[in-house]
Amino acid sequence: MRLDLSSQIVLDRVPQRYYRPENEYELSAQTRYEKVPTSIYESSVDASLHIAKYIADRIREKQKSNETFVLGLPGGHSPQTVYGELVRFHKEEGLSFKNVIVFNLYEFYPLQPQSNSNLRLLKELFLDHVDILPQNIYSPDGSVPKEEILNYCRCYEQTIQKVGGIDYLLLGLGRAGNIGLNIAGSSFGSKTRLVLLDVQSKKEAVNTFGSLDKVPDSAVTVGLSTIMNAKEITLIAWGEDKAKSIVDVVEGNISDRIPASCLQSHLNAHIVLDLNAAYGLTRINRPWLVTSCDWNDKLIRRAIVWLCQKLNKPILKLTNKDYQNNGLEELLSLYGSAYNVNIMVFNNLQHTITGWPGGKPNADDTNRPERAKPFPKKVVIFSPHPDDDVISMGGTFKRLVDQKHDVHVAYQTSGNIAVGDDEVIRYVSVMEDVRSKYDPTNEVLKKEYADILQFLLHDKKQDDVDTPDVLFLKGHIRRGEAVAGCRYVGIDASHARFLDLPFYETGKIKKNPISEADVEIIKDYLLEIKPHEVFVAGDLADPHGTHKVCLDAILAAIDELKDADWLKDCRIWMYRGAWQEWEIDHIEMAVPISPEELRAKRNAILKHQSQMESAPFLGNDERLFWQRAEERNKATADLYHQLGLASYEAIEAFVEYKPL
Known part of the structure; x- marks a missing residue:
């Protein structure tokens, strides 16, 4: 494996x-x-x-x-x-x-x-x-x-x-x-x-x-x-x-x-x-400046985008002289003129843009990122933490639902260590108020709530690991938020699955290595759904490494299943957003987001209240997750526009993964 x-x-x-x-x-x-x-x-x-x-x-x-x-x-x-x-x-x-x-x-x-x-x-x-x-x-x-x-x-x-x-x-x-x-x-x-x-x-x-x-x-x-x-x-x-x-x-x-x-x-x-x-x-990153290149579509796109940004020009205004003065004479030799390269790259970028992330039914899909058939598709969105789905692809998530695809979400980890103690204290206090009104004779629950509050308010020391009961509550706080986000986007809670991969459940920041047990859980889930389209987090800049482990578990499962007929007909798309965004030369599907859809995405992210200002692991970026997502999505749209393409409010970007 x-x-x-x-x-x-x-x-x-x-x-x-x-x-x-x-x-x-x-x-x-x-x-x-x-x-x-x-x-x-x-x-x-x-x-x-x-x-x-x-x-x-x-x-x-x-x-x-x-x-x-x-x-x-x-x-x-x-x-x-x-x-x-x-x-x-x-x-x-x-x-x-x-x-x-x-x-x-x-x-x-x-x-x-x-x-x-x-x-x-x-x-x-x-x-x-x-x-x-x-x-x-x-x-x-x-x-x-x-x-x-x-x-x-x-x-x-x-x-x-x-x-x-x-x-x-x-x-x-x-x-x-x-x-x-x-x-x-x-x-x-x-x-x-x-x-x-x-x-x-x-x-x-x-x-x-x-x-x-x-x-x-x-x-x-x-x-x-x-x-x-x-x-x-x-x-x-x-x-x-x-x-x-x-x-x-x-x-x-x-x-x-x-x-x-x-x-x-x-x-x-x-x-x-x-x-x-x-x-x-x-x-x-810019090999054309130091050696002859093995040119392919992505490297050509990267070079031309770099040249556009350096000269502050859209693609179709680049000239032969621009190429000659910036180390790109090889492309002129290969393609004859700047115009030939410009129009090729322009069309290549244009073809990444689609408002139909699940494929447009009854349409010519020759130049579309996602195929038209089958329609509707079974779609699985894997989310490493219980909020990565809406942070990174909330607009595309809602678009898939609105376009009547059968969308499922699999939350790979509980995210329980990323819930602050204050959140648990607030929830337990409410639960105790409810118990005292509707079940006043339940001494078991009364003691349980009192023990949790005693631990969090008085007994817990700096290096103490949370008790199993506290971890349970923290995990279920995040479950509730994830379900609320799904409900807001438009899918039923029955389509949200919490995998609780074993590598994560240590109660500590330090996690266990990925194991075959993690992979088997994902394999079983994929075999149950047999999706036509899968979205996974390809955001490897997560400072705590959870995204990488979650991606490795999915890719290992896909590697084990890759000979299955249903998987051969399945597209796998990698998204980013929580920690970084795809560079434009790698983007293979760009889903435009309208102003209204961007506000809806923000609202879905805000359902994850425990991950707002009080979240323990916001990382090195001072912005809240909804702010990061919006600004990155807007920056991607602005770059497409600067290159001479249509102007959108925001764009969510995806790269296809092809099993090795």
Whole structure:
């Protein structure tokens, strides 16, 4: 069973020679905008294995000469697959860590004895599973008294120097370009010190602490000077949400606005990326500027849209000279003139637009994204959380219902950890009022409600996991909101299915890995409905990773079922919206949304009251979900108009997934 198919979606549009050049000459040409040596892998799994093998080899080299190997390690999500491989090497290949000294790069401050911490995370993921000597683990202490913290930082720096400095430093990349917890404005001469966390850094720490209000205000971090003194540095980044920062770090100028840009001046720094994180680099995103291209319709569209935006021109006004002056002479050679390319791209974009996302009955569907027959269609919308359906494709959802298709929604997770305690307190208080009026002698319910309120109002500590009863209520709050959203769009509650995939139901932010049990649930559901059209979330920038796991579960199920006759006649569309939008060169179906439909979409999103201002996981975007959705949909429509196509209020965009 293939459980990581989402990582291969990008391969459909990036030829291997762009990220694995055939020779040194090609590498030199393609990377001429890159100021730090950068390696790109097809997936984070492949990249992590490569890094772990290199670290293991360095450890063994030091063991042969009876020397210690000093390793600097970060927390965060990115290095977790590297740590997993190192643990595997220890257990399966006998790799010993007895000669390894580890320095934790940062720790949050102040910390209570039982608080989550960066060191605790490192131990859970790595250090507790290998034979490293306890006395060889160094970490900033989050409980040092405030009056001693400055001297403590100086001593930590001195300890690094006493062991000979850091031999190999592994770094993750923050979304704002920070390394360690050195945020924008950090001095390049800074050493280990106490820093005040900015809002971005605190949001990235939510995965460790559970909610923003539990994240400490400060941290002790090694400084940029300490980092630059490491003998060898590898910075890693996975996922589309890191792509913009990677461009700044690799191709931008050295600036304290982007702390990681200082790596450009390190003599032995190396950056390792997966394809999604590398997507903004010139050789991946604009290859025509550095090499000859393998031109296809999508790459041509991307190049022409880029040219239109650069010159502020619509497609049909581009000239031969525009192409010649901007590195696109190849297209003139292939197609004869700018006009020939312009009209091809214009028509290609025009054909993506449809007001019939389920196909228009009794119409010529030659140039339509979705086929006319059968009609009506059985449609399944998979929603990772109980609100992604209306946030990302609420207008299309309603259009499918209004056009009389048989629409079903499958909510893959309960979303229970994304409900604030205040919501449960409010609901339980109402339930208790109802009980006292209509069932005053029910002592069981009375005690149950009292216990829940006691736990949430008085007993619950910072790192406590919710009780099963609280998780049940949080899940059912979100169920009720999802059903209300479905009802508003126009489908009956019987067409809403709550799958409660097992990987999610830990009660913690950290989820279990995807398993065959998750896939089997989706397979059974698909076999029950046998849809003609499926919509799935292709939004992999979700900072908590749930969308990716949910997509992998669906793609694994489709992979298992792909030989079935009904699936061969099924179209699979990927939507985005909660965290990002499709770039226009990838859009294959664009559904226009009228002003009235956009207001209806907003109302459907607003049915999810627990996910408004008080939602624990709004991510790095300050806007509420309905605001994000509207602004992204309007921006897509505006771009179509700027390119010379019709003007719409908003557009929801989709990309087709074809089983591998």
